[in-house]
Amino acid sequence: MYMNETLSILVVDDSRDLLELLRRQLQDLGMNPYISDNVLEGIEILENTEIDLLITDLNMPKIGGEQLIRYCSEHFSSIPILVITGYPSVNSAINVMKLGALEYLIKPFTADELEDALRSMLGAKTVREEVQTTAVIENFQGIIGSSKKMQHLYNTIQRTKSNRATILVSGESGTGKELVARAIHYSGDFSSAPFVPVNCGAIPDQLLESELFGHLKGSFTGAITNRAGFFQAADGGTLFLDEISNTSLEVQAKLLRAIQEKEVTSLGSTKSQKINVRIVTASNVNLLELIAQGKFREDLYYRLNVISIEIPPLRERENDILALLKYFNLKFSKEQSKSKLKFDRNALSALNKYAWPGNVRELENFVQRLVVMHDDNITINEIPNYMKSKVQLDKSASLSMSLKEVEKDYIQKVLSANNNNKTKAAEILGIDRKTLREKLK
Incomplete structure (x- = not known):
């Protein structure tokens, strides 16, 4: 098929x-x-x-x-x-x-x-390339996409949504790790309980322990009242710890104890408190590499990684790009009280082939910018040059090369970047296949 x-x-x-x-x-x-x-x-x-x-x-x-x-x-x-x-x-x-x-x-x-x-x-799957008339095939708990890898992701979420096992979500920046954590929580049996997201990379290390476990009045300078931590706030529900790789070894040790003993102790207190929290963590860096460098506890890693969920990058999600494009086009057009943008087929083809290194977040920001700056049709002229081609001329190429040599070098690079696919190469070069064949001869 x-x-x-x-x-x-x-x-x-x-x-x-x-x-x-x-x-x-x-x-x-x-x-x-x-x-x-x-x-x-x-x-x-x-x-x-x-x-x-x-x-x-x-x-x-x-x-x-x-x-x-x-x-x-x-x-x-x-x-x-x-x-x-x-x-x-x-x-x-x-x-x-x-x-x-x-x-x-x-x-x-x-x-x-x-x-x-x-x-x-x-684009290896899409039917019509007019995004404004293409239906969003899948919208699972706010996650857009119908590719095989996303279907596998949805299946994993369904299997894990109603148990208390710890989950480690991994993926490149911009793939939507918090969105997956929310989908796990709100589609499961604990959806009426709190969902508490914590960005461990945004909280200074000296404050993170207090924010996670709480503190008593006077336990440190500035602790003017008793305060519950994120663990207590998420009791009965889900605590999502994003950028877990940014935690110190000291905080990691206390996280390990909280997971093992199912209890936490606030700063300044000698009395522990039982908690019933499902913990979902996320990282966009390889934790095994951090373990090898002595920056992450191996015993904590295995506690967190009972269930592993890896979010595929956008470039591996077949034709989800067009569905996401439609979704964000509609979303931001409504926000701006404007008509939806219309994309011609050449613009769509370029966007569908672009690698999107910033993943869904990059696509979302790109569409938002288009909606703000344009009012009607989006052609290939509105697409940035860096999105139109996967290869660039080697900046270190000798300036003594003739124009013919530069052309030959560039054609070879385009073919190599596209696995020798002459149709794609001709499209990037802006020539037809026959002209490309002649140049190759």
């Missing part, structure tokens, strides 16, 4: 033999093909069927493929268009791209080349 869901593909070509071949190839990829040998019938299928992608020949009797491309772009702008032709020319390639085609294949092409082109156009 090529996709997680069946995609409907319309193929228009005057060659019945090629139509039959493409029909079989698309079915092998798990897609639902509609075929037509003329433009008028193709338009009728577009009008009466929910089509996810159009493949069309250029040179056909009576009405040619350019008219079909123009019609589809004007009336069904969310449908990506792949052009196939046996009579290639630079001018025709430029013309069909201007009309709205997204990809261009030269006959004869292999099944692998067809699949590469479809993967590039569909």
Whole structure:
């Protein structure tokens, strides 16, 4: 199966033999093909069927493929268009791209080349690339996403939500570790009890112990009243300790005792207090490396890591980028009392391929900035250059290199960065596949 869901593909070509071949190839990829040998019938299928992608020949009797491309772009702008032709020319390639085609294949092409082109156009899963009309497939306790890795995450949350075992949530910065902790708490049996989040990295180390366990009046300078700590505040519910790696060894020792004995002792007191708290911790650094450096207690690590949950980075979440884009577009548009932004397919393609090193937080901030600064359509021109290409020219390259040598070096870097995928490389380079093949020769 090529996709997680069946995609409907319309193929228009005057060659019945090629139509039959493409029909079989698309079915092998798990897609639902509609075929037509003329433009008028193709338009009728577009009008009466929910089509996810159009493949069309250029040179056909009576009405040619350019008219079909123009019609589809004007009336069904969310449908990506792949052009196939046996009579290639630079001018025709430029013309069909201007009309709205997204990809261009030269006959004869292999099944692998067809699949590469479809993967590039569909982002390995998405159907329509108009985010404003794409439904958010999954919204689990405020977590957006339907990729396989996110489905696995939801399943883990469901299995752990109603027990008291300690949970360690790991993941890169910006992946949403507190959101996962909240999902665990509010979907479980203790949802009516307190959820207390604590950012251990934001509290000075000398105050963290007091904040966690509480203190009595006079126990230290500034302790003018008795005060309960976060453990007491979360009694019966969930205590979420974010950035647990920032705690000192002294605080770690007291955390270990609190977990083992299920009791805490406030600063200045000699009397312990029983607590019934489910502890969820999070870290964006490798705690095993800190253990090796002597900065984190190994015995505490194993106490915290009874259940391990790893949040995948956004770049590994298949097509969740587009669902999140839609969600944040709607959210911030409402906040600003503005109409939702509309993204053209080229802008969406660039955003879908960008690695998002800052993960969901980076995407959220990016969409918020777009909503504030723009009022209508977002084209490729509004996308920053660093998001449009995965590779950059080597700054250390010799200035004595000729332009031809620089071009050759850059093409090789683009191909290498995209696992030798010529379709993706041609898109990044801004040329068609035929031109790229010629340059490679």
